[in-house]
Amino acid sequence: MTHALFLDFDGTLVEIVDRPDAVAVKPGVPETLTRLSAALEGALAVVSGRPIAFLDAKLEPFTPDAAGLHGVERRLAGVLHPCRPEEHPGLRRGIEGLHEALDPVENVIIEDKGCSVAVHWRMAPAEEGRAKGLVEDLAERLGSDYRIQYGKMVAEILPALSGKGPIIAKFMEEAPYAGKTPVFIGDDLTDENGFETVNRLGGVAVRIGDGETVARYRLPSVSALAKTLHGWADLGRVDFDGVPEA
Structure with missing residues (x-):
């Protein structure tokens, strides 16, 4: 079954830095995400505590489906439901x-x-x-x-109703995510709720870095994830061969 991929931003796609406005996306990452999204028939979303406008500015020219502010705002198939x-x-x-x-x-x-x-x-x-x-x-x-x-x-x-788990579950009810196996990759306490949701839905959770987790797999760093995503884009699919278990 084809996977639907959900990616956290800070500590996952970019390194955490002292000042939150100073994060930088490494060259090549937007292009890798563009190729991987196409391979997954568009079933790739960034799920973050950041506003969607901030994500777009950092990931340009890639403008994926996205959930910002832990799901307070969302964009699916180009339709934006903004924070007010x-x-x-x-x-x-x-x-x-x-x-x-x-x-x-x-x-x-x-x-x-x-x-x-x-x-x-x-x-x-x-x-x-x-x-x-x-x-x-x-x-x-x-x-x-x-x-x-x-x-x-x-x-x-x-x-109170926000959270990465609920918004992932909502995306999984809609095309092109419905009927696919969810994968969520994150690094922090804010992501454990999302991990629990994809586990409940029969999907796969991946933790970046150290810390207790309910995720099945673990990658050591942002750089390791970037390499993995690049490999998946080359393969044209998500594949957990070689990804260490948590």
């Missing part, structure tokens, strides 16, 4: 408060995504307690319509 910040007035006010509290703190970064907000302390690990506390306080004030998603030295507030 005006539908989140409480969150918008809360983001203003985060800026007031954290802008004076050196090297703590607030990443405003419109319908979600992420606070990064990678460059200021001593500020983890303060940053997490402010995020948790805001999430509590916002109530059950929102949740916190933790990642590698980042905490993000986003709509």
